[in-house]
Amino acid sequence: MTKGVKIILICVIVVFAVSAAISLYMLRPADSKMVSVIRDNEVLYSFDLSTAENQTIRIDYEDGGYNIVEIENGEIRISEADCPDKTCVKTGTLKSEEIPVVCLPHHLILRFSDK
Numbered sequence: 001m002t003k004g005v006k007i008i009l010i011c012v013i014v015v016f017a018v019s020a021a022i023s024l025y026m027l028r029p030a031d032s033k034m035v036s037v038i039r040d041n042e043v044l045y046s047f048d049l050s051t052a053e054n055q056t057i058r059i060d061y062e063d064g065g066y067n068i069v070e071i072e073n074g075e076i077r078i079s080e081a082d083c084p085d086k087t088c089v090k091t092g093t094l095k096s097e098e099i100p101v102v103c104l105p106h107h108l109i110l111r112f113s114d115k
């Protein structure tokens with residue numbers, strides 16, 4: 001193996017290791033179980049998922065739109081919405097502190113809150 005090939009190989013391994021570490025960091029389970037339901041910087045609801053009972057909350061908006069937020073077995077998600085893209089519903093349950101569940105058309109955000 002020539003020196004050049006070795007250097008390239010080492011670079012590839014380093015890049016792979018760094019990206020693996022970053023994805024593990026992004027996907028790690030959240031430390032906090034406190035979540036907030038936020039709309040336009042206003043906290044509508046806060047829950048401690050470790051103690052919250054299973055429940056369904058319907059949030060209605062002035063323009064007739066709505067989101068349905070569901071807490072089930074310590075997990076929170078948007079189970080239903082009338083937004084056009086349904087990205088919020090497709091996102092599924094809230095898992096990471098870095099990646100909130102967002103409904104852009106309704107400005108609604110589910111995210112883990114600071115302790």
Ligand SMILES: [Zn+2]
Nearest residue numbers: 081083088103
């Ligand atoms: Zn949505």
